[in-house]
Amino acid sequence: MADTTGTEFDIVVLGGGSGGYATALRAAQLGLTVAIVESGKLGGTCLHNGCIPTKALLHAAELADNAREGEKLGVHTELKGIDMSGVNAYKDGVISRLYKGLQGLVKSRQITFVEGHGRLVGTDTIEVGGQRLKGKNIVLATGSYARSLPGLEIGGRVLTSDQALTLDFVPKSVVVLGGGVIGVEFASVWKSFGADVTIVEGLPHLVPAEDEALSKALERTFRKRGIGFTLGDRFSGVSQDDNGVHVTLESGKTFDAELLLVAVGRGPRTADLGYEEQGITLDRGFVIVDEKLHTGVGNIYAAGDIVPGLQLAHRGFAQGIFVAEQIAGLNPAPIIESGIPRVTYSHPEVASVGLTEAKAKEIHGEDAVETLEYNLGGNGKSQILATQGFIKLVRQKDGPVIGVHMIGDRVGELIGEGQLIVNWEAYPEDVAALVHAHPTQNEALGEAHLALAGKPLHAHN
Structure with a gap:
């Protein structure tokens, strides 16, 4: 770990995901001194267990569908099977190349990278591994985690997207709890890989945040693809044994499958990081900021998934750039949330x-x-x-x-x-x-x- 004793940085960023590393790269470009504190790997959720790996799986799924349907175009292809170790090696190769590139970029910009679990211990101080980093400005970008429901334990045959991305086999059958972006993408992949899939969504539509016309069209196509779903019925409970999971809904409906994927959204990672002790306002775990992404405390800003709104990597990235420019005195125009594009990469x-x-x-x-x-x-x-x-x-x-x-x-x-x-x-x-x-x-x-x-x-x- 770099020794930063006595150094005061222009910016100390807590979190090395899309929001955090974008802040750091833009700030360094503007001539500011920057340190990033990250407990895991630089690149965060999006690179390591979010957008990038899921899109790699979706591309493999598309190739599986193409092979299966080649005859319709007069091309003699057949799908002989899915080798998950090969799929995972391809996915991990993509991640690895992007990760190396990002590490090189951070190094070349003279950004100090400190690995370890950081904590806000003053309005200008992050503590990590026994050392204290002082920043004229602090940027909180601690990201999000895969949420569950109260009383729904993750483990065994009940998984979140984190575990689903490392599966070394294609399940025979899956119940996907949640019909939002993550649930729909995994359902699409597994169906293409040959699994029997059922989605459970408590709201009246799949991808409920989208225009209703898109939701209805996606439902029609999923029906044609043989992806089952039940809408407007909430999850009640799950039991698991050696044979699989047994899922019950509030209506009394039950489903049996090999696995249950819990895809009920992502929660802000803000617990036990010292935020509240320093006077930062949290609402259901999210950091409340003004239109300039300032927390109202000292020179502390926030970016990415911990800020209420769309939890998208490109939004976090844009907010990181915005915060760096704000700190550098460039007075950037606030980001208009409705102008941010949204994509669900299902088929x-x-x-x-x-x-x-x-x-x-x-x-x-x-x-x-x-x-x-x-x-x-x-x-x-x-x-x-x-x-x-x-x-x-x-x-x-x-x-x-x-x-x-x-x-x-x-x-x-x-x-x-x-x-x-x-x-x-x-x-x-x-x-x-x-x-x-x-x-x-x-x-x-x-x-x-x-x-x-x-x-x-x-x-x-």
Whole structure:
């Protein structure tokens, strides 16, 4: 561990995940001295047991589906099986390369990395492994953990995404508790790998934070894929034995499976870190901040999953950059939460940015909102990829587009343009005037805006 006795840093960051390392890299770029304190590995949840490993599994799952369905395209492929040790070696290789790159980046910027469990012991001091690091500014970025429900013990055949990512076999059957992003992605992977999957979601829809049209479309596709789900029925209890798990719902329904995956969201990692003792306001474990991500105590800021809102790596990353620029006196513009894109990388993918139809009507009024759905059935590239889905646009009447919502394979790659449209407050006519390459799925965005501008070239809906 680096000896930092007597050194005062411009910034000491507690947590080396997306929010923490982005703060450090941007601050170092701006000429500030920085230390990062991290108890695990640099890169945090996203790199080691979140976004990156799950997307690697989803890519392997896509290849499995392609092999299974090659005959439909006249290609003689067959799926001989899934070798989880091979899948895990591929996944771990991806993580390892990104991890080495990140470590090199932090080193090259002269950022002091201190490994160990840090704790806030003063408004300008983090204590780690018996030494004290002083910072003119402190940034709290301690991230999140896979939550469970009260009384639901994790262990044995009951796992969270952390354990699910290291499984060395494909389960025969799984009950997934939670139909949000994480639950839906794992359900999609396991189904592609050949497991029997049932999702249990207490709310009325899968991916309940998305526009209802996307939720219903995902449910239809999952039904076709043979992924079972039960909605609007809450979990009551689980028992496990040598044969598997026995899950009971409040309605009395029961499910038997080999494993239960608990995917009920992520909680903020803020317990026993000295936050409250230093006067920081917590609400259900989340750190309360102002629009400049300042905690209201000394020069202490917070970024990432511990700040209430979307728990997304790219949000944490953006907040880290924001905090570094704020400390450096650049006075950056506050981040608009609704302008952050959201992607669920299941098969099919779900991607959105801006307001859902329901939220837009709540904010602007029932009659002040217009929507349009453009079916991917009219899009050449989507036909080639044999994917179905649609793009739904939400706009203010006679005003800009305020929501872009999509479902279909690979739509996560289209959300970049959707994000520009919403954040730059484009009118349908503005986008309709842009020439989109043919044949691409991207072209469907152009066509949807042509239709919304009143000049549809192909029939929609």
